[in-house]
Amino acid sequence: MTHRDDAPGDDHDAVAGGHGDAPGDDHDDVHPGTHRGDVPPHNRAATDGGVGERRPPEGAAENPAVRRLADWDADRLRRLADDHGTPLYVIDLDRVRQNAARLEAAFPDADRRYAVKAHSGNAVLETIRETELDAECASAGEVKRALDAGFSGAEIQYTAVNPPSEDLDFVVDAWQEEPEITITAGAEDTVDRLRERGYDGRLCIRVNPGVGAGHHEKVRVGADAKFGVPYDRAEEIVADAADDFEVVGIHAHAGSGISGDDLQNHRELVRRMGDLARAVIADGTEIEFVDVGGGFGVPYREDEPPLDLDAVAAATREALGEVDAQLAVEPGRYLVADAGVLLTRINTVKNAPETTLVGVDAGMTTLLRPAMYDAYHALRSLAPDAPDRTVEPATVTGPICESSDVFCEDRPLPAPARDDLLAIGNAGAYGYEMASTYNTRPRPAEVALSGDDSRLARRRETLSDLTALEAR
Ligand SMILES: *Cc1c(COP(=O)(O)O)cnc(C)c1O
Secondary structure, eight states, X not given: OOOTTTOSSSOOOOOBOTTSSOTTTTSOOOOTTTXXXXXXXXXXXXXXXXXXXXXXXXXXXXXXXXXXXXXXXXXXXXXXXXXXXXXXXXXXXXXXXXXXXXXXHHSTTXXXXXXXXXXXXXXXXXXXXXXXXXEEESSHHHHHHHHHTTOOGGGEEEEESSOOHHHHHHHHHHHHHOTTOEEEESSHHHHHHHHHTTOOSEEEEEEEOSOOXXXXXXXXXXXXXXXXXXXXXXXXXHHHHTTTSEEEEEEOOOBSOBOGGGHHHHHHHHHHHHHHHHHHHHTTOOOSEEEOOOOBOOOOSTXXXXXXXXHHHHHHXXXXXXXXXXXXXXXXXXXXGGGEEEEEEEEEEEEOSSSXXXXXXXXXXXXXXXXXXXXXXXXXXXXXXXXXXXXXXXXXXXXXXXXXXXXXXXXXXXXXXTTOEEEESSOTTTTGGGXXXXXXXXXXXXXXXXXXXXXXXXXXOOHHHHHTTOOO
16 A cells, blocks of 8 residues: 555554664564563663753653553453454543643643544543643544533644645634634635635644654655645734734644654754744734644654653754743643554464464454554564463454555464463554555444453444445
8 A cells, every 4th residue: 555645644653564764663572571571761760960950750650651562451451452353443532531640740830632533532532631731633534523521622733734624614604603723724815715704713833843853754744745834934914914813823733753863853844943933923923822743752662761841852952042931732642542452353374484373353444554554563472371471473364455555574473372361562543543444344443441340442343334325
């Protein structure tokens, strides 16, 4: 599959798996559990006692910087698979809350928004709303979901990328009821089309800062002309718009997968946005916020250290400099990735000469990231006796008739057997969200966990759901 034109959204994904330039690509696939005990740098006890000392953040023990696939309770996951069938997405709302709490701790006085497109399920949106994050929406559909989940207009940003007319109509209608909604425009055409619809509410201008972050070309959007108005013209476009709208902010999002290595690009983006904000304010437009986007990376590989969010926050503040406006951030993946796993059952084990081929009931239609971005996802055998089995290389594939329908190649896994349950890690972001019905395959069910409770958050699609749209 190639998705040059129709890649959904601008910026999914992060770390490419197997063959690219992503951090961690030089590691061989690693079975979860063999590389536990990574200590994130800011959780290490500082020994020098000097000015550079970093203490473990308050509550680090109860709210670790990452939840690994090996940390999930195997018994519980096996029970959920037995109760609900597979493939099954599991989303742990407590972990979403923890991620939101760490975001708040790192960016206490920033406007914090959740990029809904990472996981737009109602259970997640309601949880996010309770944590007092706002909703950053990429489509009319996401605005509707945010409203349904109880976000007020003041808590909703709609970022329009080449918006279809239906989307603008919907959001302008919603604005009649919710006059505090903010629309972010990334093209002068979008500004004109809002004017034509009589919109004169809160407007933010998305800028192409000319620097990109992210580790796969499909997720670097900062330097892509598709996203935002050209940096050099932004000041003028803001000044023009200020005549007809309430211009409340400027915005840039550079793509996904900001890692420790990538802070240089992030700093550069933020520095440019700080400069632009100062220029805009000097021109007399009193903006409320400077939104520097999301893209905070999560470690997909078990031996990859988590992002030091406090360091990202410090670098962001420093690069922004003094600005008479609020900093805004809008991560998606960071809040939900490690809150989700995908459970899938083995139905076929084939000892081919090249490798052991393992067929499972989830495929690229369930979790697209490996096929789309060569993304790495940790795999864990939940067979009760897995620890006693010999480890051997396995290639895990789904039921879809496409050669890209592969979760991993030659990954060391406990010897697989038919009916074993496997868990796929970090499936909470861009997982269910990008599921499709290709091959007329119903989308999976999803269970939401909260404390000891679990509930069906989305039922499994049925074959009749799939054919319901057809004229006969
Ligand atoms: C996708 C997106 C985000 C979130 O990206 P993550 O990598 O999930 O953090 C933020 N802002 C905009 C405009 C986006 O399109």
